[in-house]
Amino acid sequence: MKKKLQIPIRLKVLFYAIYMSMILYSCKEKEQSQDYTKIVTEGEMQAELTKPPMVPKPIGDRVAMKLKVNMEIKEQEGTMADGVKYTYWTFGGSVPGSFIRTRVGDEVEFHLKNHPDNKLPHNIDLHAVTGPGGGATSSLVAPGHEKVFSFKVINPGLYVYHCATAPVGMHIANGMYGLILVEPEGGLPKVDKEYYVMQGDFYTQGEYGAKGLQAFDMNKAIKETPDYVVFNGKVGSMTNGNELTAKVGETVRLFVGNGGPNLVSSFHVIGEIFDHVHVEGGALMNKNVQTTLIPAGGSAIVDFKVETPGNFIMVDHSIFRAFNKGALGILKVEGEENKSIYSGTIQEGIYLPEGGTIQKMPENATTKTAAPKRTLAEKTTIGKQIFGTTCFACHQSEGQGIPNSFPPLAKSDYLNADSKRAIKTILHGLTGEVTVNGKKFNSVMPSQNLSDDEIANVLTYIYSSWGNNKTEITPEMVKALR
């Protein structure tokens, strides 16, 4: 019996040993298949380069090739915002620079050309390069010259490139950055639309919006207090007719980069959830993401399906940058509404957090001061100001009111019929159904915290405007009813 048992145990051990070694072996084999340095290139081709927000055609399952990239550096004046000029330093004439699309195993022959009219030498550091300086050591090029170097892309992912000539920060701050994509074997999953969006922060001598040609400000750059934080090099690069577009039902992929030089981006599309995010542009896949962090000198590949029409606003969700420094773009989606996903406004009504009871505004000492004597003209002038701050929101600029919500004051039978009632309404508020000019209104007007003088002035203004009966109200009349 004992002997019989031992044999199966031995067999088992042996079996496990073989099994484990197979696992180990298969792991090793998997790793070996990801050594892209061994991929042999077949033939050569010219790389398609595109300016933002466009990207070159997908590579998919083409074989690894020798890929020639021709990139020209230009120092040129451009527009940062309406009326604001800036001297950009560019890769390929745009900020960010031309998008480069490769596949893993490609051998990239890079031709970097520095335009003869340029003042400065430049180089390029591609994060996709495995080698000293990311290519910068081999590519310092004087104006009017060309440098050629080559590298093999051995890691799939989305990578930033930038100029790394001294002073590095200044070259980046002036717009010298872009993206290079290394597709995995077989390519990325197919989508309907692909776009190139890259954030950058800019430092100008004048504040945000200051007109004219703005010089670079090194002190602000060192303090990391940019005047502009923008997508694709300028305020409004993807708004006002330059929106990215898609149709309902399509899948959209954004290649998002952050050139910096300083700020980290909290990239977000208002009204969309990213179905997939290649975290930091690498192989790690996250799903159902609202906002993805993109470091300076980093990237992310995000994709999502657009289910409903409308304008979807791309922002850096460090939100003051979006609304005060320019980091805002629009994806315009056209097509049929899908009410089951988004209804649109179903009902618009009045919200009264305090319920239907009359609210009292906090009173203060000013309500008790003695009223000065005023001329009619003075009253209407002061009254107009009070109307503008207190009454305008509901009753509107010309006293027209809002249909079904707030009654009109213009040519109002209700108002003109009884000035005492009007005074009381301001003093004590009004609730319940009223009929004004034949239309029924049922809303709440809270009592207003105004002095006798102020009520006299605003009512005198209202009565003297918009075809009303020009009743003049005095502070004494108000006081008598208080």
Place this chain on the structure above:
Amino acid sequence: MQKKILIIFLFLVLIGFVRAQESKMVPIQEGSFVPLYGATSKKPVLVKSFFIDVFPVTNTEYLNFVKKHPEFSKSKIKGLFADKSYLDYWKNDLDFGNVNSKAPITTVSWFAAKKYCECQGKRLLTIDEWEYVAMADEKKRDARTKKEFNNYILSWYEKSRTYENPIGQTFKNYWGIYDMHGLVWEWTSDFNSIFLSGESRKDKSADQNLFCGASSVNATDLMDYAAFMRYAFRGSLKAQYSTRNLGFRCASTTKL
């Protein structure tokens, strides 16, 4: 008749004056300063007294040189001494075309610039000499820490095609020199010594300054980014290169 002679005489004097002014030299006093790069242990370097051209060399002056030394003309220069863009904007060997005759000569190689100076009995400036003179503004010998001065230099980087401007329109500095900033870059005799030879550096790694953060490793003043750009520019050159933004002027150790 007498009047005519007088006019001709005045005209000749005027020409003589203009010519003299162009190639005029002034003395620079001995002194020491800490350059951005190249000073071992960040100690000051000594610049001995020398003489320097008040202006960069102009198109007219260079044309006169080419006439005397046809081997430096556009079509005859040896490929070893200049690349294909040498005198690119010139119409032909003896015609610089529509450009301003008093604009600085550019698109000349280091070999050609060196030869030009030698033919005048002069030489090119060293980097230290050039930086020493260039650190002066109108009033101060060393204005490198002055914000307005730095802004002036930097604003030039943002103006295009300044190489078309005539010489002498920028400011006159402490030494009486024009155009150190605001017109064109200038060749120096040892333009690539900082980056390529490694001799004057504590750190012997040959290309430390070519990329990324390494550029700031040995610098003395990280805020002097105008100087960073000059050193980067020089580092990008080879002696046979010629560039539209790059001219030169000459110096002399002794009074001519």
